Amino acid sequence: MDERKRESIVAYLRRRMAEFEIEPEDIATSIAADQERLQAVRFRDASGNTWDGKGVPPQWVVQAISAGQSLEHFAIDGASNRDPGKRTGADWRNDPFAGTRLATVSAESVGAA
Template sequence: MDERKRDSIVAYLRRRMAEFGIRPEDIATSLAADQARLRAVRFRDASGNTWDGNGAAPQWVVQAISAGQTLEHFAIDGAPNRHADKRTGADWHNDPFAGTRLATIRTEGIPAA
């Protein structure tokens, strides 16, 4: 961004802030509160819903757990792919669909890669 465009945007923002009575301290306080809230978040889903783990679980957590998902799946630990290098094997001995039509893989009609 060139300096002239930047100065124009800054002037516009200052004018709008004065129009609504917003002080730079108000923005700094709001940003600090948002950052503190985000640091407190312990669980997040793909839709962006969050939960700090305190109090009653929100509806999205209850639905996910009742659908068979684990709470650890939604845990935020600072690493986006915390299990990327760890491969876990599937236990097919307890597969509820083993031996049914749902377990059958059909390859006809599927183009080769």
């Protein structure tokens, strides 16, 4: 990003913060709380619903378990040690099918039912 564009964005943010009486400390506190909340998450589903594993399980956990899914299926590996900016999920770097026909063929073209 060029310096002029960056300065323009910073000026805009400062004006908006002044308009809503937001102090930089308020933002720092909010970011710290968000990071703490994200580090506490132990379970996540495909829709982005999360649960820290404490207290009464939320409805999405109850429904998944009732449908036969295991709680471990939703576990986030190393939740307390993960980088808050990094997305969790599959590591495709070691995909054995990368670059092969299996990686590019859709289910419809194979005739899957």
